[in-house]
Amino acid sequence: MDDLRIVERDVTTQIPKITARGVDVFYGDAHAIKSVDVDILDHTVTAFIGPSGCGKSTFLRCLNRMNDTIDICRVTGEILLDRENIYDPKVDSVQLRAKVGMVFQKPNPFPKSIYDNVAYGPKIHGLTRNKAELDAVVETSLRRAALWNEVKDRLQSPGTGLSGGQQQRLCIARAIATSPEVLLMDEPCSALDPIATAQVEELIDTLRSQFCVVIVTHSMQQAARVSQRTAFFHLGTLVEFGETGQIFTQPQDPRTESYISGRIG
Amino acid sequence: MTTPKGSLLVQDARTRKRNAAEARFKTYGKLAIGVGLLALVILISSILGNGTSAFRQTEIAMNVTLPEAKLDKSGTRDMEVMKKVTTLTYGPILAQGLADTLAAEGIVVEGLTAKDIDAMISREASAQLRDRVLADPSLVGATVAITVLASGRIDGYYKGRVSMESAVLDSNVTPAQLRLADALKDKGLLVTKFNWDFLTAPDASDQRPEAAGLGVAILGSAYMMLVVLVLALPVGVASSIYLEEFAPKNRWTDLIEVNISNLAAVPSIVFGILGLAIFINFAGLRASAPIVGGLVLTLMTLPTIIISTRAALKSVPPSIRDAALGVGASKMQAVFHHVLPLAAPGILTGTIIGLAQALGETAPLLLIGMVAFVREYPAPYTAADGLFGEPSTALPVQVYNWTQRADPAFFERASGAIIVLLIFLLIMNAVAIILRRRFERRW
Numbered sequence: 001m002d003d004l005r006i007v008e009r010d011v012t013t014q015i016p017k018i019t020a021r022g023v024d025v026f027y028g029d030a031h032a033i034k035s036v037d038v039d040i041l042d043h044t045v046t047a048f049i050g051p052s053g054c055g056k057s058t059f060l061r062c063l064n065r066m067n068d069t070i071d072i073c074r075v076t077g078e079i080l081l082d083r084e085n086i087y088d089p090k091v092d093s094v095q096l097r098a099k100v101g102m103v104f105q106k107p108n109p110f111p112k113s114i115y116d117n118v119a120y121g122p123k124i125h126g127l128t129r130n131k132a133e134l135d136a137v138v139e140t141s142l143r144r145a146a147l148w149n150e151v152k153d154r155l156q157s158p159g160t161g162l163s164g165g166q167q168q169r170l171c172i173a174r175a176i177a178t179s180p181e182v183l184l185m186d187e188p189c190s191a192l193d194p195i196a197t198a199q200v201e202e203l204i205d206t207l208r209s210q211f212c213v214v215i216v217t218h219s220m221q222q223a224a225r226v227s228q229r230t231a232f233f234h235l236g237t238l239v240e241f242g243e244t245g246q247i248f249t250q251p252q253d254p255r256t257e258s259y260i261s262g263r264i265g
Numbered sequence: 266m267t268t269p270k271g272s273l274l275v276q277d278a279r280t281r282k283r284n285a286a287e288a289r290f291k292t293y294g295k296l297a298i299g300v301g302l303l304a305l306v307i308l309i310s311s312i313l314g315n316g317t318s319a320f321r322q323t324e325i326a327m328n329v330t331l332p333e334a335k336l337d338k339s340g341t342r343d344m345e346v347m348k349k350v351t352t353l354t355y356g357p358i359l360a361q362g363l364a365d366t367l368a369a370e371g372i373v374v375e376g377l378t379a380k381d382i383d384a385m386i387s388r389e390a391s392a393q394l395r396d397r398v399l400a401d402p403s404l405v406g407a408t409v410a411i412t413v414l415a416s417g418r419i420d421g422y423y424k425g426r427v428s429m430e431s432a433v434l435d436s437n438v439t440p441a442q443l444r445l446a447d448a449l450k451d452k453g454l455l456v457t458k459f460n461w462d463f464l465t466a467p468d469a470s471d472q473r474p475e476a477a478g479l480g481v482a483i484l485g486s487a488y489m490m491l492v493v494l495v496l497a498l499p500v501g502v503a504s505s506i507y508l509e510e511f512a513p514k515n516r517w518t519d520l521i522e523v524n525i526s527n528l529a530a531v532p533s534i535v536f537g538i539l540g541l542a543i544f545i546n547f548a549g550l551r552a553s554a555p556i557v558g559g560l561v562l563t564l565m566t567l568p569t570i571i572i573s574t575r576a577a578l579k580s581v582p583p584s585i586r587d588a589a590l591g592v593g594a595s596k597m598q599a600v601f602h603h604v605l606p607l608a609a610p611g612i613l614t615g616t617i618i619g620l621a622q623a624l625g626e627t628a629p630l631l632l633i634g635m636v637a638f639v640r641e642y643p644a645p646y647t648a649a650d651g652l653f654g655e656p657s658t659a660l661p662v663q664v665y666n667w668t669q670r671a672d673p674a675f676f677e678r679a680s681g682a683i684i685v686l687l688i689f690l691l692i693m694n695a696v697a698i699i700l701r702r703r704f705e706r707r708w
């Protein structure tokens with residue numbers, strides 16, 4: 001466990017941004033998530049770890065209702081975002097996703113220019129009134145994603161022409177351009193090399209000041225490096241949830257201990 | 266059980282067998298391609314061999330005097346009066362004109378009656394002359410230089426279809442006529458030139474193959490393609506987008522999907538029966554009208570367009586949809602902003618292939634009466650039926666029609682029509698390739 005460099009745990013707030021109570025997810029007959037309760041704090045990086053197929057990505061996709069796109073997927077229980085149930089029939093999933101942005105496992109920029117990639121979200125949500133404002137949003141988003149200096153001279157070149165790490169940072173810029181409140185990241189570094197990974201991780205830490213960040217990772221080292229709180233999932237249940245330092249140093253549950261010491265998963 | 270270790274330099278029996286099988290397979294493939302190419306070469310050369318002559322036409326130049334006494338008895342150049350004079354009156358005037366021209370040029374006519382000489386001119390010529398006079402009544406009373414179509418057999422003589430030997434056996438032409446034609450050619454009065462009329466003129470009756478053209482057929486085919494494009498493309502693309510992106514996957518959509526695939530495999534003549542029953546007998550649209558043909562071909566083309574559009578939509582990576590939904594685009598925005606542009610090249614290719622298929626389709630058109638003999642251009646704006654309601658014909662049907670006729674000159678025209686059809690198909694395929702290149706995202 002020597003390689004686990006645990007960052008300062010300065011959790012600045014105790015207000016829960018997202019509260020999940022009794023969440024069950026079914027894929028057809030398969031019970032993928034079993035009665036998960038979790039409180040995700042604002043301005044915090046929360047990591048979901050666990051072996052493959054444990055349901056951590058499925059749960060993440062519940063938080064912005066991306067699971068709605070899968071026909072056979074059924075979600076029960078309640079997930080509150082700022083004390084409003086996002087599974088309420090009155091909630092429009094499109095409006096929700098403007099508030100809860102998402103970055104995917106594989107970098108997936110649109111086959112358009114870098115500028116258009118970032119500008120797309122603000123455009124469809126009508127966040128800007130004119131070109132100058134849009135330009136400003138694009139620049140701030142790219143700066144926040146630590147990509148501005150690399151692409152400022154070629155904003156009109158295709159986003160798919162960037163390197164893998166740049167593409168992923170472009171996707172992050174695209175996600176934060178709509179000024180979301182929560183940023184979900186589904187294994188954002190699994191397709192990246194170590195250098196790009198380091199850049200993205202550094203970025204995640206700075207994003208914490210503005211957003212509530214939830215990150216799914218299969219790398220325990222990464223969870224230890226970037227997160228303040230960690231949730232360990234195993235076979236569809238939330239086994240343990242707490243301060244990252246405590247999870248990695250004094251796990252309460254024997255399953256957590258076996259996982260972080262490499263015996264399961 | 267262990268196998269003895271052999272040298273890498275010596276192939277063992279198993280490897281030899283495998284290599285031989287691979288070599289055999291490659292040979293079969295090459296043979297198959299060779300057979301296909303050979304068939305294509307034979308097909309194209311036979312069509313070109315038979316059909317290119319349709320694009321040339323023999324014409325006879327002459328000076329003809331237009332007597333006022335016969336063409337305009339009233340002397341007032343009143344259209345109504347002049348229109349009453351039929352082609353029957355113009356025939357003898359032309360015969361006289363040719364005889365006069367021969368005399369003026371000093372060509373000696375041997376063993377030919379006046380009727381034989383007249384027979385060298387197309388029966389269509391009197392109608393051509395009448396049209397010309399009606400268009401310009403001031404010609405009456407004057408002597409004008411005109412060029413008229415030579416008859417089919419004389420035309421065939423200069424295209425190798427008729428020879429002195431065959432003329433002896435032919436009741437429609439005599440060697441003496443051919444010798445006279447040669448004499449006319451020597452004087453420069455008989456020329457063979459590019460046949461624009463073949464592309465613009467309407468069909469002609471059995472007796473005058475030299476006047477038959479593809480004009481109405483090309484127009485009819487163009488109208489039908491327009492109807493198919495306007496109806497099948499939006500309906501097909503919209504239904505595939507709905508089925509692929511929005512419809513729930515359940516037993517009903519499965520049923521629809523299976524039936525669309527089945528529709529694509531339905532023999533085209535069945536669509537003709539359907540069109541006859543629905544559009545003509547039930548809806549009361551006019552038989553032989555391009556609108557009916559277009560509707561029938563739309564039904565036939567829809568499954569092709571739907572299947573290719575769905576395939577194109579399926580090939581767009583789901584990560585693009587996720588990305589769009591992830592930034593808060595609605596499903597429709599995701600489809601129209603991102604998925605559809607990426608699928609466009611595939612959709613266009615499918616559509617054009619469907620159109621090309623429809624362009625070459627004959628069987629359903631026979632059933633809805635597009636096989637009719639259409640002597641006149643459809644009158645576009647005058648008829649109450651409108652642009653697409655007038656009887657018309659279509660390119661493949663015209664080919665079918667001409668191959669049924671007795672005169673070998675029609676066989677040549679049919680091959681020529683096939684060349685025109687193939688050129689249209691090649692143009693459409695070229696457009697498909699160009700559009701594909703244009704819209705294909707290279708990044």
